[in-house]
Amino acid sequence: MMKLKHLFNNTDLAVMLLNHWEFDEASWQLFKYYRISANAVYPFQKNGERYYLRFSPADEKTEQQIVAELEFLRYLREAGYDTVDTLLSKNGNELEGKDTPWGKYYAVAFKGVPGKPLTKLEASKELFFRWGEALGNLHRLSMDYIPNKNKRPSWEEQLLWMEKNIAEFPMEQAVEKEVCLLRKFFLSLPANKNNFGLIHYDFETDNVFYCEKTKTFHPIDFDDAVYHWYVMDVGRALKSMEEEFPLEKQEHMQQQFLDGYRTAMPLQTEMLELLPVFHRYADLYRYVRCLRSLAETWENEPEWMISLRNHINGMMDRDKRNFGRPLVI
Incomplete structure (x- = not known):
């Protein structure tokens, strides 16, 4: 934001x-x-x-x-x-x-892209299988991508950006500790062509359109693309299912998504077991962005801004609950 x-x-x-x-x-x-x-x-x-x-x-x-x-x-x-x-x-x-x-x-x-966002479509086995397949195909192409001149940021550069911004907020000591914990963890995590590259970062239900006529997926909003482990994209897609669909359907949907993904890209169970750490990275990144967004205040702010502040503050409170705690793997 x-x-x-x-x-x-x-x-x-x-x-x-x-x-x-x-x-x-x-x-x-x-x-x-x-x-x-x-x-x-x-x-x-x-x-x-x-x-x-x-x-x-x-x-x-x-x-x-x-x-x-x-x-x-x-x-x-x-x-x-x-x-x-x-x-x-x-x-x-x-x-x-x-x-x-x-x-x-x-x-x-x-x-404009054809079709509707996934949030507007009826959930089905085929839809979630092919959504996962679409992400796998994206990562398969990313494996061979070499930028000509300009390069998107990496997770390391994002952590540096976070450190720079939280330096203006001396009370955010738990955030500083979280940055250090995550940096230490990711520096120890193997990165190679098969598991690491340029990812979308927001391959979620509202950023992926599906055209029923052509049976094709059309992702939008690549402006958060970052060099990261491919499982980060997988984890955020799975997380978006938890936020959008009924609890009783989530496990089945997520399995269909993973099955579709694996038709295009390898995905080790060991990497999926690390998803809680990747979720903490996403929570941290969102928290710092929101912290920066809310930093300035003015007298007589419009009602929509006051309401938005309250909403974002509530989200930030949820995001930071685990900041600074040991990573459980």
């Missing part, structure tokens, strides 16, 4: 950035369906088709990070993997970096 000050609906900013692309006049009617979290996303139309303008301030995302994301997406598409595509700007660029009255912003326009 971005800092709270970046979460306001800023239609003027969106219009300034969108004007670097071709679009239909009817696009303005779609702006009311915007969403803002890790990025600002405003839907628009071109030739009657749906696109999405995604932008973020330079203090949230660097140009190098975004270029690396787009390069990985291009590699996947060229390899025949169904994923989100971009729309070139009037200047022929995938990425536009522009100075605005609100500072420097980076913008990309993405084409």
Whole structure:
């Protein structure tokens, strides 16, 4: 999540950035369906088709990070993997970096993907099997991926980023201890081509679309892609099932997912047994991002911001319950 000050609906900013692309006049009617979290996303139309303008301030995302994301997406598409595509700007660029009255912003326009998110579909054996297969195919392609110039961050760089940010919060000693515990653990964990590479990080129910007509999966939102163990993606997908589907169906769904994954990628039982540690990494990363997001406060904040603060604080309280405790493996 971005800092709270970046979460306001800023239609003027969106219009300034969108004007670097071709679009239909009817696009303005779609702006009311915007969403803002890790990025600002405003839907628009071109030739009657749906696109999405995604932008973020330079203090949230660097140009190098975004270029690396787009390069990985291009590699996947060229390899025949169904994923989100971009729309070139009037200047022929995938990425536009522009100075605005609100500072420097980076913008990309993405084409809409076919189908519906998994949260909108009826659960079935085939759906979960093929969802796992889609993740396995992504990791299989990642095994051979070599970036041309820009590289996405690694788990080590993310931990350094976390340390840098929590240094501004001296009371967060448990968070500091958690960073040290996880760094020590992951440095001791074997990493090789078969179990480690560039992962999606958010291959969850709301970021994976399934087209029933073509029977194809289309993951979106690669802006958290990171070099990590592949099981991190597996664990987060399994976790999202626990949050979205009834308890009595979860074990069966998760097994179908794992069976599908294993048709494309090897997955050792020993790695699955380490999932509690990977969950703690995800909790820590989310906690620090939220800590940074909530740091600034203002008088007379709007009601939506107060409500959002309360929601995030509750989530952070849950995330930090195990911080600093010994890792149980």
